Amino acid sequence: MTNPKFGSSEVQDIVTVAAINFHPKWGDKADNLKRMKGYVRTAAKQGADLILFPETALTGYGVKDDDPEMQRQNAETVPGESTLALAELSKEYGVYVVLGMPERDAADPDIIYNSAAVIGPEGVIGAYRKIHPAAKESLWATKGSEPLMFDTPWGPVGVGICYDSYCFPELVRHYTALGSRIYLNPPAIHNV
Numbered sequence: 001m002t003n004p005k006f007g008s009s010e011v012q013d014i015v016t017v018a019a020i021n022f023h024p025k026w027g028d029k030a031d032n033l034k035r036m037k038g039y040v041r042t043a044a045k046q047g048a049d050l051i052l053f054p055e056t057a058l059t060g061y062g063v064k065d066d067d068p069e070m071q072r073q074n075a076e077t078v079p080g081e082s083t084l085a086l087a088e089l090s091k092e093y094g095v096y097v098v099l100g101m102p103e104r105d106a107a108d109p110d111i112i113y114n115s116a117a118v119i120g121p122e123g124v125i126g127a128y129r130k131i132h133p134a135a136k137e138s139l140w141a142t143k144g145s146e147p148l149m150f151d152t153p154w155g156p157v158g159v160g161i162c163y164d165s166y167c168f169p170e171l172v173r174h175y176t177a178l179g180s181r182i183y184l185n186p187p188a189i190h191n192v
Contacts, residue, residue, distance in 0.1 A: 044093035068140030155181035
């Protein structure tokens with residue numbers, strides 16, 4: 001099978017996806033990143049090709065007492081410290097990693113997105129910025145505006161985040177129309 005849109009000559013049919021049931025520690029980015037590195041190593045050694053972490057896995061999900069400051073303080077650019085650290089492991093093990101995180105806009109540091117960073121063996125690929133922030137996410141997350149699809153040996157992969165998929169089918173339809181073979185949707189694991 002070929003996909004001329006993404007320039008792939010042949011795509012592989014078998015892919016192993018590890019969906020990590022990861023409960024991040026609220027506001028403890030360093031510990032969460034350390035644990036994620038361990039999960040990446042373990043999943044890769046067990047044959048995973050794509051490793052999916054939950055929404056805001058880097059920091060924990062939610063807003064305590066209507067105060068969004070934790071997400072703002074822990075936001076990073078993409079690429080940034082955490083994504084570059086995971087990129088080293090992605091390259092070492094030849095895997096793709098998708099992780100939820102608060103992303104600071106590099107051009108305007110006051111803008112924060114609820115993002116899913118995408119990392120592959122070639123490095124940091126980019127980030128999908130959640131188009132439909134839900135509930136209290138709107139206290140800290142600016143709406144994204146662009147879908148993100150990336151090429152893999154298994155064909156194009158589309159990315160959404162939680163509520164984007166559950167209430168708005170247009171995103172999945174968009175990716176399908178462009179030839180996406182896989183759709184990754186990191187869901188929230190509530191901390192608060």
